């Protein structure tokens with residue numbers, strides 16, 4: 001069987017890394033590629049491109065209950081996050097220990113930088129054992145007056161799926177005068193949310209997590225708020241993000257945003273698939289640990305351990321059986337390091353090093369749950385047979401670790 005034949009039969013359960021592009025999105029992108037004009041040109045060709053960009057902006061804005069003029073297109077979630085943290089120009093940054101690396105590294109680099117002559121401070125909030133950011137810690141860190149603070153907390157964690165109390169965080173932060181940014185990259189099509197109910201000043205999105213193309217995203221920036229651009233150039237995106245717009249990517253993003261409402265309707269079904277996986281795997285091995293299970297979670301995400309078996313072994317074993325899951329966030333794949341998110345839950349490396357993430361999405365089907373469970377059961381049985389026949393377990397060498 002060739003590699004491509006195997007891929008045809010393989011099932012994809014790694015939507016938090018990236019979701020397959022929806023067919024309607026591909027079609028719209030193909031059409032948009034034939035738009036000749038530059039959206040900044042005043043002639044008819046330019047106006048066609050401008051119309052395509054503005055239609056997409058309306059759709060993205062509608063998805064999150066924002067005004068179209070408050071949407072700034074970026075080259076993805078990473079850029080939107082960097083733009084928010086850098087552009088807010090606040091002296092103190094408050095983030096959580098479970099943020100995506102595009103927040104963690106950006107905040108660290110801003111705090112390290114003395115090039116602007118003003119020292120920046122960074123505070124990292126802890127999470128509880130379920131992976132929920134502590135409001136009490138935020139309260140203490142903010143103090144009485146926080147008008148020099150930007151708080152940035154994600155809406156849903158990419159590894160555990162745990163949903164954060166962003167509306168409460170925004171209320172508290174605003175009471176003290178702080179600005180609030182939210183990385184909502186994992187939320188569209190999975191949970192209903194809007195910027196007014198969350199009460200945030202800025203919010204990051206990325207199209208490729210919900211059926212749009214990779215490399216396009218947006219930062220919502222509440223109207224009155226003045227944001228410094230990350231890069232300089234022309235006056236595109238109201239001078240907040242210069243550079244000729246990625247028209248085809250933006251069009252695809254717009255169509256995906258429009259279709260996200262359908263995914264929300266299917267969310268209870270997706271949650272049922274996720275629950276069935278968790279139930280089945282826990283029956284195979286009662287020692288399975290499901291991270292964040294007692295918290296409010298995205299319906300599509302399960303982060304769990306097969307105790308005693310390193311993550312990458314499980315990912316490779318399942319891959320050989322035609323099931324694609326992740327050993328953690330996509331950004332850290334390839335590196336054999338326990339996840340900073342799971343470490344933040346206070347668990348020993350022996351447990352966090354055995355975690356895999358299974359994430360469902362718009363094209364996931366019930367049969368895929370059965371195939372995953374069969375593959376996991378066979379892999380597990382194979383390991384048990386090896387161990388009971390006297391094969392030794394080696395710690396930290398890429399094979400099984402003892403419990």
Ligand code: PLP
Pocket residue numbers: 016017075076077078079081100102154156157158183185186206207215216217329330331
């Ligand atoms: N924020 C979160 C929570 C993510 O999961 C990701 C992607 O993995 C990003 C930001 C970065 O988005 P992008 O891949 O569009 O740069």
